[in-house]
Amino acid sequence: MLRKKIDKLIRLLATTPPSAIWRGLLLRRHVRAAGLILALPGGPSPRVTNRGGKITVEACCFESGVLLEVHRGATLSIGSGTYINRNCYVVAAESVQIGRRVQIGWDVVIMDTDLHGHSGRPPCVKPVVIEDEVWIGCRALILKGVRVGRGAIIAAGAIVTKNVPAGTIVASPAAEVISSITAPASGIP
Amino acid sequence: MLRKKIDKLIRLLATTPPSAIWRGLLLRRHVRAAGLILALPGGPSPRVTNRGGKITVEACCFESGVLLEVHRGATLSIGSGTYINRNCYVVAAESVQIGRRVQIGWDVVIMDTDLHGHSGRPPCVKPVVIEDEVWIGCRALILKGVRVGRGAIIAAGAIVTKNVPAGTIVASPAAEVISSITAPASGIP
Amino acid sequence: MLRKKIDKLIRLLATTPPSAIWRGLLLRRHVRAAGLILALPGGPSPRVTNRGGKITVEACCFESGVLLEVHRGATLSIGSGTYINRNCYVVAAESVQIGRRVQIGWDVVIMDTDLHGHSGRPPCVKPVVIEDEVWIGCRALILKGVRVGRGAIIAAGAIVTKNVPAGTIVASPAAEVISSITAPASGIP
Numbered sequence: 001m002l003r004k005k006i007d008k009l010i011r012l013l014a015t016t017p018p019s020a021i022w023r024g025l026l027l028r029r030h031v032r033a034a035g036l037i038l039a040l041p042g043g044p045s046p047r048v049t050n051r052g053g054k055i056t057v058e059a060c061c062f063e064s065g066v067l068l069e070v071h072r073g074a075t076l077s078i079g080s081g082t083y084i085n086r087n088c089y090v091v092a093a094e095s096v097q098i099g100r101r102v103q104i105g106w107d108v109v110i111m112d113t114d115l116h117g118h119s120g121r122p123p124c125v126k127p128v129v130i131e132d133e134v135w136i137g138c139r140a141l142i143l144k145g146v147r148v149g150r151g152a153i154i155a156a157g158a159i160v161t162k163n164v165p166a167g168t169i170v171a172s173p174a175a176e177v178i179s180s181i182t183a184p185a186s187g188i189p
Numbered sequence: 190m191l192r193k194k195i196d197k198l199i200r201l202l203a204t205t206p207p208s209a210i211w212r213g214l215l216l217r218r219h220v221r222a223a224g225l226i227l228a229l230p231g232g233p234s235p236r237v238t239n240r241g242g243k244i245t246v247e248a249c250c251f252e253s254g255v256l257l258e259v260h261r262g263a264t265l266s267i268g269s270g271t272y273i274n275r276n277c278y279v280v281a282a283e284s285v286q287i288g289r290r291v292q293i294g295w296d297v298v299i300m301d302t303d304l305h306g307h308s309g310r311p312p313c314v315k316p317v318v319i320e321d322e323v324w325i326g327c328r329a330l331i332l333k334g335v336r337v338g339r340g341a342i343i344a345a346g347a348i349v350t351k352n353v354p355a356g357t358i359v360a361s362p363a364a365e366v367i368s369s370i371t372a373p374a375s376g377i378p
Numbered sequence: 379m380l381r382k383k384i385d386k387l388i389r390l391l392a393t394t395p396p397s398a399i400w401r402g403l404l405l406r407r408h409v410r411a412a413g414l415i416l417a418l419p420g421g422p423s424p425r426v427t428n429r430g431g432k433i434t435v436e437a438c439c440f441e442s443g444v445l446l447e448v449h450r451g452a453t454l455s456i457g458s459g460t461y462i463n464r465n466c467y468v469v470a471a472e473s474v475q476i477g478r479r480v481q482i483g484w485d486v487v488i489m490d491t492d493l494h495g496h497s498g499r500p501p502c503v504k505p506v507v508i509e510d511e512v513w514i515g516c517r518a519l520i521l522k523g524v525r526v527g528r529g530a531i532i533a534a535g536a537i538v539t540k541n542v543p544a545g546t547i548v549a550s551p552a553a554e555v556i557s558s559i560t561a562p563a564s565g566i567p
Contacts (some may be wrong), residue, residue: 348534
């Protein structure tokens, strides 16, 4: 058993840039960690802004520029085997749960709050749950109150404001032709 | 009166990182400022590219990475109490007016020009007006010729190409289910 | 003939920041270049991640933060006179061809692959072709299998998943009013 673990560790050390392990260790200071966190090099280290909440991170992997922000009394949990790509931004004002083996593309935003209220009311806050093995394409926005079911796929650039059933693919509408360019010089009608 | 002002200043100095005030002072070199500009730390300082236009900024607050770009003869004005979050990009080729107490989320783009023409024509340029107390969600694009009425809310990721009436909420279409994943292994039909 | 070339070179040197030429030379180490590459200053240098593919770049111009990523056996070609703005990201897993005099706005993503498979299948990969004189607005996503016809215009923020006929303008749906804010205090019904 111990030998198996040592073997696994040696394999990991051989394939991972050492800086990913160091950066991951630095990240641990800000979170309750269970397992090895890798923070891959190639840009600014992941940052954590904890304003008095609780962040639990299992063994997972962060690319550069990721930002986790947790408000007073809020909870953020990230399951093992999850991968968060460059410049993702996760904000928890009440609760954001990210499951296991979730793949999150670059520039994704996940937030359980509108951040600002209007007309004198407080901001709208509703928990976000992302179940296991979800895959979120680059630039998607996952907004307050959304539950993404197990194994669902969120297409690139999708704006997600409603629950996503398990095992489905959701996307924002794709681009359509809106007009033709009239340019006699180039012969286009 | 003077005492009140001094009290206010002391309160501000106690709650603001000193670097925000220094960075704000550096920003003033590039704009006509009326009031205290804060440029919060946490990334690259806000930048101003002035190619011969006029920029007027009242007392307001910039996060890091904001970029203001003003072309020859163009005007950009930003009212007091307005807050511009990380990495926003504002381009004025003719005129962009941003009112008072406007809240602008991160990665928002506001531009009054297409920047490039086509078929040998010059780029299309039409002034943009954002009235007081508008709130613009993250990643929104506010494009040429748009007037956003007082107190309106632009949802995250919205592409705004038409006028927005005062007191309304506008959004780009949210993501919908486009298909189901057939995967016998995981039992999804 | 030689004199004409020297004249042209002198003109270029007079109008281009020298760092753009240096940075361009550094970029050449990673690509097969035919012609002068300019890599303009103002942020991080363009980066190339070549995992064993072939990158061909003619005389063209990169802004800062551009990232080109080419997988094993894949090809990426960029034609002369093409301009790629800040923080664009191009991924070729099989083949991405970008034509001549193409204008690409900031934060554009062009990829011929989903990057991740699902349900145990490999990722979907289909070549992308962008013909000459296309203009791509900022934040657009050009996804697998798309051919953008000559001289077409992709609007800002468009998610392009289907072929775009030559000489047309395509856009993702713009924001619409979804509700009104009820706020007696400010008199909005």
